[in-house]
Amino acid sequence: MKITVSLQALASGAAFGLAGLMWAVPASASGELTVYCSVQEEWCRPMVQAFERETGIKVNMTRKSSGETLAQIKAEAANPRGDVWWGGTGDPHLQAAEEDLTVEYKSPMLDQLQPWAVSQAEQSGHKTVGIYAGALGYSFNTEMLASTGAPEPTCWSDLLREEFRDEVQVANPNSSGTSYTMVATLVQLMGEDKAFEYMKALHKNINQYTKSGAAPARAAATGETLIGITFQHDGVTQVVQGAPVKVVSPCEGTGYEIGSMSIIKGAPNMDNAKKWYDWALTPAAQEIGASANSFQVPSNKGAKAPEQAPDLSSVKLIDYDFAKYGSSAERTRLLTKWDAEVGAAP
Ligand code: PLP
Structure with missing residues (x-):
């Protein structure tokens, strides 16, 4: 249901x-x-x-x-x-x-x-x-972005850009509920095959899979990473504290x-x-x-x-679909697949 x-x-x-x-x-x-x-x-x-x-x-x-x-x-x-x-x-x-x-x-x-x-x-x-x-989304450091000369990212697809090589951070979906929400969201948005293709391509731009889901928003605020994928409210926490970040609600839609x-x-x-x-x-x-x-x-x-x-x-x-993606079988299957195809990729 x-x-x-x-x-x-x-x-x-x-x-x-x-x-x-x-x-x-x-x-x-x-x-x-x-x-x-x-x-x-x-x-x-x-x-x-x-x-x-x-x-x-x-x-x-x-x-x-x-x-x-x-x-x-x-x-x-x-x-x-x-x-x-x-x-x-x-x-x-x-x-x-x-x-x-x-x-x-x-x-x-x-x-x-x-x-x-x-x-x-x-x-x-x-x-x-x-x-x-x-809602899930991401935040980016405006000062770091300016130094790359790249346009502001607004979509999930923008995170795959060459300029963002090693500049995207997200948590590991095994430890983090935020990151599992991202995996399940992308599967629902794109279909499973395309979502895994996307996450494998994104992996090339990932500098670190953190343990905690909100950590990438803090890292974007301090300039440790240019982009952090988190819940949007985690980015807002940084904005309120005066960090030079913008929060993005991805144009394709989000979970x-x-x-x-x-x-x-x-x-x-x-x-x-x-x-x-x-x-x-x-x-x-x-x-x-x-x-x-x-x-x-x-x-x-x-x-x-x-x-x-x-x-x-x-x-x-x-x-x-909370019933499906909160079920033991589906969550376990997606995490096993993420470990094998994304987390373990070079
Ligand atoms: N902290 C905040 C502010 C959250 O909204 C959530 C989501 O429920 C979490 C932490 C969950 O953290 P994690 O992704 O580390 O499981």
């Missing part, structure tokens, strides 16, 4: 008069919680601090990329150590659900969420839920993520995991992202979308 995303709903994140809603936490709440966090460390930390402050629950947090976190949860399945997996792209969360690594939970907050976030929950049997959305959250099967602190889950879906918790320079579109209809969030209604989005 495909999720049909209302672009208007995706883009608006409008306040529906729920901004004043506060999450009521029992004063007696206590104990511990282990959170596996797959957004940027800069956003993970204030989330943890806010939750600790409001609940008195001590949080142990580990930050790892989406694919790495899935691998860790799988490795720990016989003896789970984590309670809740917060953030990261939706595909590996869907794979975790299919592989029975996460549990069903219907949060009372569900009816406050955008339709795309609820669809993510429904198609996983409520083993995961959407917490934010963002997007439904950043997700799941409770780990066998969670040692199940009650506290549910408290985090409900709290993380409140407007107040979701608005922490913008204050940490993370500009995704939040999933709670009452959370204010950051002003700087890319306007998704103006992005040419594909109808990303």
Whole structure:
């Protein structure tokens, strides 16, 4: 089943008069919680601090990329150590659900969420839920581009240009959910054969496959690379901090993520995991992202979308097939193929 995303709903994140809603936490709440966090460390930390402050629950947090976190949860399945997996792209969360690594939970907050976030929950049997959305793209360093004399890139096809030899950076799709979103996006945009031809040609221009998905945006900002392929909001983070970069929404169209959250099967602190889950879906918790320079579109209809969030209604989005590309068989097959045909290429 495909999720049909209302672009208007995706883009608006409008306040529906729920901004004043506060999450009521029992004063007696206590104990511990282990959170596996797959957004940027800069956003993970204030989330943890806010939750600790409001609940008195001590949080142990580990930050790892989406694919790495899935691998860790799988490795720990016989003896789970984590309670809740917060953030990261939706595909590996869907794979975790299919592989029975996460549990069903219907949060009372569900009816406050955008339709795309609820669809993510429904198609996983409520083993995961959407917490934010963002579109894939790339950013480039304007000063470095000027020194090449090349015109501004605007399309996926521009990244293959000779002038960009060793000047493009993207993460490894095995560790990074962002990069897997790119692989799945290109396959859906171009067809599988053409997409792999494209990625093999792009490989010649790649200077490094990073572990973390957002790292190439930082590298473009500092001039370590001319172009970084990431989610567009990761490029915006750099623009807001004054870096000489421009963010591109590729002309051919692009894919997007439904950043997700799941409770780990066998969670040692199940009650506290549910408290985090409900709290993380409140407007107040979701608005922490913008204050940490993370500009995704939040999933709670009452959370204010950051002003700087890319306007998704103006992005040419594909109808990303989350059920297919979040399935264990397809994700594993595409990653194996990428390793053999792209990652291993000279
Ligand atoms: N950080 C941000 C800001 C994101 O939007 C996402 C996507 O969900 C991630 C990190 C995921 O990172 P990775 O590609 O390293 O799995």
